Amino acid sequence: MKAYRAALLRFDDQHAPVYEADGLLVVGPDAQGRQVVRAAGDHAALIGNFEGVAVEDLRGKLIAPGFIDMHVHYPQTDVIGAPADGLLPWLENYTFPHESRFHEPAHAREVAHFFFDELTRNGVTTALTFATSHPASADAAFEVAQARGLRFITGKVLQDRHSPDGVRDQTEQSLIDTEALIQRWHGVDRLGYAITPRFAPTSTPEQLRGAGALAAKYPEVWIQSHVAENLDEVRWAAELFPQSRSYLGVYEDFGLLRERAVYAHCIHLDRTDRERMAATGTTAAVSPTSNQFLGSGFFDFGAADAAGMAYGLASDVGGGTSFSPFRTMLAAYVVGREGQTKTGQSLSPGRLWWLHTAGAARALGLEGVVGNLQPGHEADFVVLDPQATPLLARKTQQANNLDELLFALIVLGDDRLIERTVIAQG
The missing domain is CATH 3.20.20.140 (Metal-dependent hydrolases)
Known part of the structure; x- marks a missing residue:
């Protein structure tokens, strides 16, 4: 298994965004050897369950579904x-x-x-x-x-x-x-x-x-x-x-x-x-x-x-x-x-x-398979850098809530916002 510490975006069963400013995403192989999400949520609440798992520190970045x-x-x-x-x-x-x-x-x-x-x-x-x-x-x-x-x-x-x-x-x-x-x-x-x-x-x-x-x-x-x-x-x-x-x-x-x-x-x-x-x-x-x-x-x-x-x-x-x-x-x-x-x-x-x-x-008929970072989903995700450009950095630092943050990324973002794309390979 491997874990990533960063801000974390995923979605609940009512399609609403769930956001942790200091989140933890844990991925690991399923029974077929495919990388899936094992846990996702608040870092402080989860980290005690994963002693010994390597954690990549990506604080300042945002992890979101691919x-x-x-x-x-x-x-x-x-x-x-x-x-x-x-x-x-x-x-x-x-x-x-x-x-x-x-x-x-x-x-x-x-x-x-x-x-x-x-x-x-x-x-x-x-x-x-x-x-x-x-x-x-x-x-x-x-x-x-x-x-x-x-x-x-x-x-x-x-x-x-x-x-x-x-x-x-x-x-x-x-x-x-x-x-x-x-x-x-x-x-x-x-x-x-x-x-x-x-x-x-x-x-x-x-x-x-x-x-x-x-x-x-x-x-x-x-x-x-x-x-x-x-x-x-x-x-x-x-x-x-x-x-x-x-x-x-x-x-x-x-x-x-x-x-x-x-x-x-x-x-x-x-x-x-x-x-x-x-x-x-x-x-x-x-x-x-x-x-x-x-x-x-x-x-x-x-x-x-x-x-x-x-x-x-x-x-x-x-x-x-x-x-x-x-x-x-x-x-x-x-x-x-x-x-x-x-x-x-x-x-x-x-x-x-x-x-x-x-x-x-x-x-697409793939609900529960891809598109989210809830446990059991295939671990396809992106690491976003909200400071990828000077204007993005200035705007996102002023965001007062999640809507303002996401909308700033939508309006001002492009491929420069994508720091890394991770594919759920076994």
């Missing part, structure tokens, strides 16, 4: 910051040309290494990630994530129509490849597979039907896609699937709404859509920097809460503009204040942080 990114595209690492008039032109002019190179294993591995370096540098320890339509892209990401001991989920993209040469796949083969990847990777170490239609307009009904059949055959795997991100995309889906009640209804018609199904964006939904997501256990990955960058719209936090719909935060790189969870949380705060909600609702600092850690784990 961040969880619910939706990100690792093959779009080099697309970040590409100018475009909107979602569909951005896909055509930048995304698809970049993704077409991922049939090359060497290229896929090189980008995967850089991508995981960026996640680590920004304190992200779990990610639900799109690969490309090439099986080699999923293999490369899994191989690199496995070597680093990460909890990581990805899947080969399904897109058999309305896509250019180089990224368009073939219906039957795409489903064969998906099942082979599930059998090769799902549940290996800390890895998970996600059945991944790009979005409904780029899959034929036959491909979506096959994806639904695989989702039924392998209920423990994830499903991920996009829905209701952009009004042009919504109109396109309605033209292609006129029999479906809504864009979200397309996925339901093919058996793709269930627990462990995660849909990015979910902006242009109606009340019935949100209620169907809640009823089926389907969750949303909210991507505020991407939505602002592409002019897609604002996620309606109030309407989602009213429907009982679960959601968490996501960077959506490369449409998103930063790997940093602090940038994502700040954008979510702005969206909560200025978006579709009629009340001008804003999210508290503690809730923003929860939505990118324990709340995201809950939305």
Whole structure:
């Protein structure tokens, strides 16, 4: 076992932040040899129980759960910051040309290494990630994530129509490849597979039907896609699937709404859509920097809460503009204040942080596994330096309560705030 003495942030069963100014985090192996949290709490109250355990003194720093990114595209690492008039032109002019190179294993591995370096540098320890339509892209990401001991989920993209040469796949083969990847990777170490239609307009009904059949055959795997991100995309889906009640209804018609199904964006939904997501256990990955960058719209936090719909935060790189969870949380705060909600609702600092850690784990079906520093959770965590920049040091020293401290870190933080990212390797 090993222990760390520092300020400590975690969350209780009511999703409220719990903070110890002088805390102790104790980690050690479980029965499977994986590093988990053995104890967390006030240093003075706990230290007597752990005589002989080495304690690293990190006073002046803050230990918090590793961040969880619910939706990100690792093959779009080099697309970040590409100018475009909107979602569909951005896909055509930048995304698809970049993704077409991922049939090359060497290229896929090189980008995967850089991508995981960026996640680590920004304190992200779990990610639900799109690969490309090439099986080699999923293999490369899994191989690199496995070597680093990460909890990581990805899947080969399904897109058999309305896509250019180089990224368009073939219906039957795409489903064969998906099942082979599930059998090769799902549940290996800390890895998970996600059945991944790009979005409904780029899959034929036959491909979506096959994806639904695989989702039924392998209920423990994830499903991920996009829905209701952009009004042009919504109109396109309605033209292609006129029999479906809504864009979200397309996925339901093919058996793709269930627990462990995660849909990015979910902006242009109606009340019935949100209620169907809640009823089926389907969750949303909210991507505020991407939505602002592409002019897609604002996620309606109030309407989602009213429907009982679960959601968490996501960077959506490369449409998103930063790997940093602090940038994502700040954008979510702005969206909560200025978006579709009629009340001008804003999210508290503690809730923003929860939505990118324990709340995201809950939305992924990983509650109790990652995203928190309560006993039994896998020991993924970050060490934050509240004095990482002169302005941060000045502002955090003036914090009178936890909300002021967390909000200062959200508004002023970036990768410099992350002093260390610790992965729960056995």
